[in-house]
Amino acid sequence: MTAVVEPQTMARLAYAPCTTKFQLQGKATGTQIPFKFDTIDGNRPKSNANTVFLWQTSDLRIPSTAPLFSMPVKKDEPKGSDVFQPVSLERKPYLMGYGVGPEVKNICSLLLFNEQGEEQKHFFADLSIKEVGTDSVTFKYFMPAGTKGVTDRDWFGLWETDSPADLYSSRPVATGYPSGNLHEGDGALFHGLIRDRKYTIGYFKGGYQDGNPKQTTLACTETFTA
Template identity: 30%
Template sequence: MPRLKLPTFGVGLVGLMATASALACGVLGGKGARDVQLHVEVASPSLEVGADAQVWTCALTITGSSGTTVDVSYVGPPGNQPHTFQNFVALWRASVVPWGVVPEARLTVPTDGETGSLVLMDVSITRAEYTTAYAVGPEVDDICASALLEADGSAGPVDAVTAKIVSLGADSLTVRYHTLDGYLPATAGNWLGLWRGRVSPYHAPAEALARVPIPQDVTDGDVDINGVKLEPDFPHTLIYFMDKDLKSAAVVLQFTPVAR
């Protein structure tokens, strides 16, 4: 069976079929022409994340300390209401969050500001390392950011949950995530949600393009989201959640797929 290679010229499948039919009639037609079947291959468009992408992550920083207090500043996702959603800050005498250990201090965020500052009081700070952590829900598994207080009283390294798109196709994407040291994202029920449009996690449509759980208890990894139809040149929102509750958003990524 002969195969005729056709240029796409940006037309759709119907246009290609019409072009193929015309070519068959014009090139192969005429007196005594035979019926010819044409095989047309249409490749899926190759996409990438547009330059207008925006990402919001949680953050925690130590701004001061004394022998009995630790001052911190926190940042949550846009639209977060930390007091209503029972966000909290906690402190341990440890170099990382010691999961499963009761903190030496814990304070629910007292206001509903997306960003703010608070003071952990009545703590005994000695010449040792202390870790503070910020959670976007009432459970320890909701912790999404941390900051270290060095033994000399200075502010040390900070860390936070992150997510980014590392590959993008017409019907799939791969997301690379990062969580804190020692965290178990699958056990905690972490998951990724994908919606079309500029979506708030706190008022998200019931119907999502995809809801994909983090499949393993690995602090850092890649997750494939397959079988989704991404609309080029229209905004989409990818959100990383710490538990099944939509209020537990830790990362919000808004992006527009564009043709390469």
């Protein structure tokens, strides 16, 4: 009798995901918004045109209207802090978005602060692996509300590595893209997986193109053992 091998669940196989974190550092004032960022190792925010955007809204969702202000990140270390200095802020709630590129479609992290300039909520992009088979891996992805995976040309890939920094330079062994425009959904990547070898999935906010997807827009990753 032939034994049936069930797909492995990720409760015992996944490592902690890596993501792009973005939060206030202190309180916002009428003219300054101090913030800190903690992106993925290997990212070069200035060189990769990482950008911060601002809207006046009380919703933790990217609006369909153009941002009031935007500012490129001035540092090339993956972690750091800076001060956003728009012309002036009213005593109202505001939404800030961190993009791993120069456009709104590249936003992968959000923070919301209230009328007193205090951070109220935040959102970070996330991956959650569901099952690992012999030749495929399935997962769920969670991007900011208001983003559109297909329209934004998001994509995801698979690498034979346990180092997220490798995803900026080495080529993936498999790629895919969202099947719809919801900001969260299911994904799958197909590749022969070798038992006990470590792999990493990366989700990229924008830059998909056949044969040569852009690798600077990495939003989050998760590593697992096959």
